[in-house]
Amino acid sequence: MSDLTFSLLPDAMQPLLNKFYRAHQNGMQAKTGDQMWVAKAGEIIGGLCLRPVAQDAGLWLTGLLVAPGMRRKGLASQLVNTACSQAGGSVWLFCHPSLAGFYSALGFAETEHLPQQLAERLNRYRRSKPLVALHRDGQPLACTG
Numbered sequence: 001m002s003d004l005t006f007s008l009l010p011d012a013m014q015p016l017l018n019k020f021y022r023a024h025q026n027g028m029q030a031k032t033g034d035q036m037w038v039a040k041a042g043e044i045i046g047g048l049c050l051r052p053v054a055q056d057a058g059l060w061l062t063g064l065l066v067a068p069g070m071r072r073k074g075l076a077s078q079l080v081n082t083a084c085s086q087a088g089g090s091v092w093l094f095c096h097p098s099l100a101g102f103y104s105a106l107g108f109a110e111t112e113h114l115p116q117q118l119a120e121r122l123n124r125y126r127r128s129k130p131l132v133a134l135h136r137d138g139q140p141l142a143c144t145g
Contacts, residue, residue: 004075006082009036009047020044021065028063035059037083045070046079050087057115058090080106084136092118094131108134 009017017030017038030036030049039046046066050059061084066075084091084106092114095103100110110132114122118133125131 004039004041006037006039006079008083008086009038011036016044017047017049017063020047020067021063024065024067026065028065030063035083035087037079039066039070039075039079041070046075048079048083050083050091053092053115054117055115057117058092059087060118061091061093076102077106091136093134094118094122094125095134097130097132100132100134103134103136106136108136111135 011032014030014032014034014036017036020038021028021030028049030047031051034049034051037048037050038044046064048064049062051062053060061080064076064080066079080103091108093103093108100108112133113135114133122131122133
C-alpha cells in the first residue's frame with residue numbers, strides 16, 4: 001500500500017464517499033457542509049465525516065468506515081488522527097461501548113458534557129441502542145500507527 005493517502009475530499013466529490021458507503025451496504029451518508037476525509041489506495045478504502053456542531057462547539061465525527069478487506073491494518077486510526085489533527089478544535093463522537101477503547105487510544109475520553117445539539121441526539125439514539133459519548137480536544141497526537 002505504498003500509494004496510501006489520507007486527505008480531505010473536496011465538496012464536489014461528496015458523491016464518491018456516499019458511493020463508497022453504499023458499496024459496503026452501509027446506511028451512512030456524507031451531507032453538505034461535512035468535512036469528508038478519506039483513505040485512498042487508488043480508490044477510496046476508508047472514510048469519515050466531521051460535521052459542524054451548532055454554536056461553533058466543535059465537530060461531530062460520524063460515518064467512520066473502512067472497507068472490510070482493509071480492516072485491522074491501522075487505517076481507521078490513521079484516518080481519525082489525520083482528520084482530527086488537521087481539522088482543529090473539539091471533536092465529539094458516539095460509539096458502542098465496545099469501541100470506547102479504540103477511540104481512547106486515539107485521545108478521546110468519555111463524557112456526558114455535550115453541546116446541547118449532540119446531547120439531544122444522543123438521548124434519542126440511546127432509546128434503541130447502547131452508546132457512549134466521547135470527546136477529543138484539538139491537540140494533535142503523536143502518530144499511533
